Amino acid sequence: EIVLTQSPATLSLSPGERATLSCRASESVSSHLQWYQQKPGQAPRLLIYDASKRATGIPARFSGSGSGTDFTLTISSLEPEDFAVYYCQQRSNWPTFGQGTKLEIK
């Protein structure tokens, strides 16, 4: 099983700041990585697929990068609605999720 490790566990930032979230895989997943946003009481929402492609309707302030074992989700300028939990998921092999990064308001 491919293990995904997300860091940091919690990120405290203010609106307007830049957020950088990391996801590291225990072995290469090529570009088969997705990022999700989840707010309390809601289903996850797909943000990024294939490591760097924005899903339909996702604002341009969200971007993904990386390949192999190291991936990054960047939110260029935080909006109030961006504070949530973010998960990465690999689909190279049997899919697995990272443990999540909570993005909270500072």
Added chain:
Amino acid sequence: QVHLVQSGAEVKKPGASVKVSCKASEYSRTELSVHWVRQAPGKGLEWMGLFDPEDGETIYAQKFQGRVTMTEDTSTNTAYMELSSLRSEDTAVYYCSKDGVDSGGYFVQSWGQGTLVTVSS
């Protein structure tokens, strides 16, 4: 984008089975796969498995093999996930999601609203 509606909350006793449904608002010829994901209270997301409607193939996470069955009824556009031999640790919200391709050829994904399954004696 397809709209998914899941069945309602369930309360089950240990050892019982539960079957959760996930009905799509429309038939999609470009449906790629149906995934099931669960989330225990206050915990992260856990992938359970997928159903490939093109060939009926299922792939289950090793943790659930032997206890889970994923199917789809194409006549009603409804996917099902059945989990047997329930234990308290199976208490979670269960989500279905569908991968697909839109008219522009872009990957799309829809999620159900989630079904809370509580296992308690």
